[in-house]
Structures are given as C-alpha cells and as structure tokens.
Amino acid sequence: MENILNVETTAVILFVLAVTQVFVLQFFLKNQLKSNIITKSQKLRIQELNKNLAKSEQIFEDKSINLINMSYEVRTPLNTILGMLKMLSESDLDEDQLLKVEIAEYSSKHLLQFFNLVVSNEEIKKNEFELNKKAVDLKKDLRNLFKVFEYQAWEHDLDFEYEFLSEEKNDRFLVIADSERIQLILINLINNAIKFTDSGKISIIVDQTIEINDDQIVSFYIKDTGIGMKPEEIKYFLGNAKNNQFKNEFINEYRGWGVGLSISYHLVENMGGELKLESKENEGSTFYFSLQLKKTLNIKTEVDSTENIGISLNKIKVLVAEDNRMNQKVIQFLLEKHGAQCTFAKNGLEAIDLYKVLNFDIIFMDIYMPDMDGYEATKQIKATKKYINNNTPIIAVSASAFDEDIIKAKEAGINEFLAKPIDVEKLKSLLREYSGEGVV
Numbered sequence: 295m296e297n298i299l300n301v302e303t304t305a306v307i308l309f310v311l312a313v314t315q316v317f318v319l320q321f322f323l324k325n326q327l328k329s330n331i332i333t334k335s336q337k338l339r340i341q342e343l344n345k346n347l348a349k350s351e352q353i354f355e356d357k358s359i360n361l362i363n364m365s366y367e368v369r370t371p372l373n374t375i376l377g378m379l380k381m382l383s384e385s386d387l388d389e390d391q392l393l394k395v396e397i398a399e400y401s402s403k404h405l406l407q408f409f410n411l412v413v414s415n416e417e418i419k420k421n422e423f424e425l426n427k428k429a430v431d432l433k434k435d436l437r438n439l440f441k442v443f444e445y446q447a448w449e450h451d452l453d454f455e456y457e458f459l460s461e462e463k464n465d466r467f468l469v470i471a472d473s474e475r476i477q478l479i480l481i482n483l484i485n486n487a488i489k490f491t492d493s494g495k496i497s498i499i500v501d502q503t504i505e506i507n508d509d510q511i512v513s514f515y516i517k518d519t520g521i522g523m524k525p526e527e528i529k530y531f532l533g534n535a536k537n538n539q540f541k542n543e544f545i546n547e548y549r550g551w552g553v554g555l556s557i558s559y560h561l562v563e564n565m566g567g568e569l570k571l572e573s574k575e576n577e578g579s580t581f582y583f584s585l586q587l588k589k590t591l592n593i594k595t596e597v598d599s600t601e602n603i604g605i606s607l608n609k610i611k612v613l614v615a616e617d618n619r620m621n622q623k624v625i626q627f628l629l630e631k632h633g634a635q636c637t638f639a640k641n642g643l644e645a646i647d648l649y650k651v652l653n654f655d656i657i658f659m660d661i662y663m664p665d666m667d668g669y670e671a672t673k674q675i676k677a678t679k680k681y682i683n684n685n686t687p688i689i690a691v692s693a694s695a696f697d698e699d700i701i702k703a704k705e706a707g708i709n710e711f712l713a714k715p716i717d718v719e720k721l722k723s724l725l726r727e728y729s730g731e732g733v734v
Contacts, residue, residue: 369693373714377624400442425472432467453495470588487518494519513584523573610655615645642671661692669706687728
C-alpha cells in the first residue's frame with residue numbers, strides 16, 4: 295500500500311513538473327517571440343531613421359550647393375555695379391549727380407551686407423561664428439548706412455532722423471568692434487521699422503556718453519511711429535526670438551519679421567548685449583540694445599590709414615584670369631588707376647600659357663572659370679620652372695568666398711583671397727604688399 299502511494303506521489307510530482315515546464319517553455323517562447331518582434335521593429339525603425347538622416351543630409355548638401363551658387367550669382371553682378379559706380383563717381387559730375395551715385399553705391403553695399411546676413415543665417419542662429427573685431431570709426435560707418443535708409447524712408451513719405459550722442463569733443467566714435475555685424479543688426483531693425491510705419495518718422499539714436507575705465511558703453515535705439523504691438527505680441531516676439539520658434543502664420547502676418555528679429559537677437563547676444571523691445575499698439579515701437587566696447591584712444595582706423603592715398607605701381611605687369619567681361623573692366627579700372635598694366639586670360643588654360651611666355655609681377659586668379667578653374671591653374675603655374683625662379687604672388691578673386699573656398703585656395707598654394715565685390719582698400723593693401731612698390 296505504501297509503495298502504491300509513493301508511486302502516485304511521484305507521478306503527481308512528475309506531472310506538476312511537466313506542466314510547469316510546459317508553462318515555462320510557453321512563457322519563454324512567448325517572450326522570445328515578443329523580443330524578436332521588438333528587435334525587428336527596432337531594426338526597421340533604425341533603418342527608417344537612417345533613411346531620414348540620409349535624406350536630411352542630402353537636403354542640407356543641396357541647400358549648401360544652392361547657397362554657394364546663389365552667392366556667386368549675386369556677388370558677381372554686384373562687383374560690376376559697385377565698380378561702375380566707383381568709375382562714375384570719379385567722372386565729371388555735378389553735386390546732384392554725385393549725390394545720386396553715392397545713394398546707389400550705399401544701396402548696393404547695403405544689399406551686399408543683407409545678402410551676407412542671409413548666407414550666415416544658420417551660423418548666427420547657432421552662435422557658430424566669430425566676431426571680426428577691429429579698430430573702427432563707428433560713427434563714420436553708421437552714417438554711411440543711415441544715408442541708405444534716409445533715402446528709403448523718403449520713398450515711403452516718412453521722416454528719417456539719426457543722432458550721435460557723445461561727451462567727447464571730437465566727432466569720432468573710435469572703438470574696437472565688429473562694425474559689419476552691428477550694421478547687420480541695424481539693417482534688420484531699421485528695415486522693419488520702415489516696413490511697419492505708414493506715417494510719421496523713424497528715429498535712430500546712437501548714445502556713447504557712458505564710459506567705464508577703458509570701455510565704452512554704446513547704446514542703440516531704433517524708434518518708429520508705426521503699428522506697434524500688443525503686450526502679448528511683445529512677449530511672444532521676445533520669448534521666441536532666442537530659439538527662432540515663430541509660427542509660420544505669425545511670420546507670414548508680419549512679413550518675415552520674426553526671422554530677422556531672431557538673427558538680430560543672436561548677434562546682440564553674441565556681442566554681450568541683450569535686445570529689448572518697448573511698444574504700444576498704434577503708437578509705435580522702440581528696439582534697443584547696449585554693447586560694451588573697448589575704446590581706441592588716438593588710434594587711426596584701417597580706413598583712415600588708407601584714405602586719400604594713391605599707390606605708385608610704376609607700371610607693374612599684372613595677369614588677370616577672369617572670364618566675365620564686365621568684371622574684367624572693373625578690375626582693369628581699379629588696377630590701371632594705380633599704374634598697373636593688365637593682361638587678361640579668360641580661363642585657367644590661357645592663364646598658364648600667358649604666364650609661360652610673358653613676365654608678370656602679380657597674378658589675380660578667378661576661381662571658377664570654364665575649361666580649367668583657378669585652383670588647377672594655380673597648381674600648374676606653381677609647377678613650372680619659371681614660377682620656382684620668380685615665386686610670382688597669386689591672389690584669388692572670387693564671388694564665392696566661403697570658408698571652404700578659402701581653405702581650398704590655400705591648399706592650392708594661393709597667397710591671398712580677395713572676395714567679390716572687390717574691397718578697394720584691401721586691394722590697395724595687397725598691391726602694396728606684393729608689388730614691392732611704395733606709396734605716394
């Protein structure tokens with residue numbers, strides 16, 4: 295009897311163990327299946343993310359290529375326009391004609407500055423840019439800028455006034471600053487002030503009355519008598535400017551103001567200031583910000599040091615590789631004005647051939663030309679025995695002046711990079727440096 299009970303007990307135990315194993319196995323298989331499904335789903339998700347990433351990278355690459363192409367297409371005609379205006383301003387004009395040429399020149403430079411702002415938009419929003427600080431006469435730079443807007447305001451039947459406040463007896467604002475980016479901020483804010491003001495006036499105040507040891511506090515006020523804003527709109531603008539999170543419908547309603555405000559906000563922030571806004575609906579708005587800048591006591595700016603200075607080049611011979619005929623005329627005018635003799639090549643191949651048979655003191659090399667670009671032409675010129683003996687300086691001239699272009703130019707062995715539109719003062723500086731001639 296006892297044996298029968300032991301057998302039955304053993305059978306029950308074995309049965310329970312078998313059932314338990316079945317459930318454990320079922321649980322394990324179920325989890326394994328679930329894990330496989332999750333793994334497969336994750337792999338599909340990763341593949342989808344990789345595809346989206348590749349697509350985003352392609353879009354970014356296409357955007358960069360379009361930006362480079364746009365840069366070239368805008369800078370090239372602007373170079374011609376500014377060059378022709380420079381020629382026209384030095385011809386026999388009466389006072390009224392000269393004023394109109396100056397306005398056209400200021401407006402062209404303003405367009406170039408605004409384009410530069412668009413090109414560097416992403417860098418500015420991410421604070422991935424370096425300030426180009428140097429000694430500047432801020433009043434002189436800003437007065438030229440304000441002349442452009444003065445004309446623009448008149449076209450909209452608006453009064454336009456600007457004032458510089460200073461306790462200094464002299465009439466100059468000499469500071470260490472990134473003048474170009476300060477101007478970009480003001481371009482944005484003044485453009486918007488004119489855009490949203492139907493009647494009345496635009497007032498600009500640049501206050502430089504506060505000094506702290508060797509620093510100068512410069513405050514900028516841009517006032518208008520336009521449509522103004524409601525308190526909630528002010529809060530929305532300033533709250534979203536930092537992250538550039540304006541809704542499309544809001545940007546459309548304000549005709550792109552949100553994007554420009556965000557750029558200005560980041561520029562001011564990077565310079566150590568903060569963009570502020572005060573506004574009242576139907577009465578107007580005031581944007582203002584302050585910057586702490588280093589003073590430059592009795593230091594002449596780069597512009598002052600080259601102002602009204604001519605360069606005696608004593609007929610140095612210059613090879614210019616440039617395929618655009620109008621740009622040829624512009625650079626020919628700028629070089630021959632100082633006594634240089636120009637020989638032109640319309641592509642890299644011609645430049646190489648001319649260099650082999652003629653003697654040149656300097657080569658100005660356009661980067662993007664048909665048949666052979668400036669990079670390859672430079673490499674082949676530098677490989678010649680003539681170059682090894684003469685070490686002729688080669689200066690790149692290009693409307694495409696991105697960091698990548700400048701790096702490639704250095705890698706090709708180019709000595710300097712001159713962006714279009716050509717900065718006349720920089721051209722003078724390069725001519726002085728590489729011509730071996732003096733200044734008169």
